[in-house]
Amino acid sequence: MRIFSCENHINHALDMFVAEQKTFPMLEELKNEEKLSTVCSYCESSALYIVANEN
Secondary structure, eight states: OEEEEOTTTHHHHHHHHHHHHSSOOEEEEOOHHHHTTOBOSSSSSBOOEEEEOOO
16 A cells, blocks of 8 residues: 655545554655655645555
8 A cells, every 4th residue: 555645644644544554654755756746645736755565
């Protein structure tokens, strides 16, 4: 599972991940080149973070 998130939705993304996966996610900041083309999973803002499985 991978969730892209803007600053406003990061808490929601973390909550949703834990609720669905029943485990804690890795939270990483996207690289500058990834920020340009990646949008938040919850709105149309640019994503700043990725919440994902450890794998």
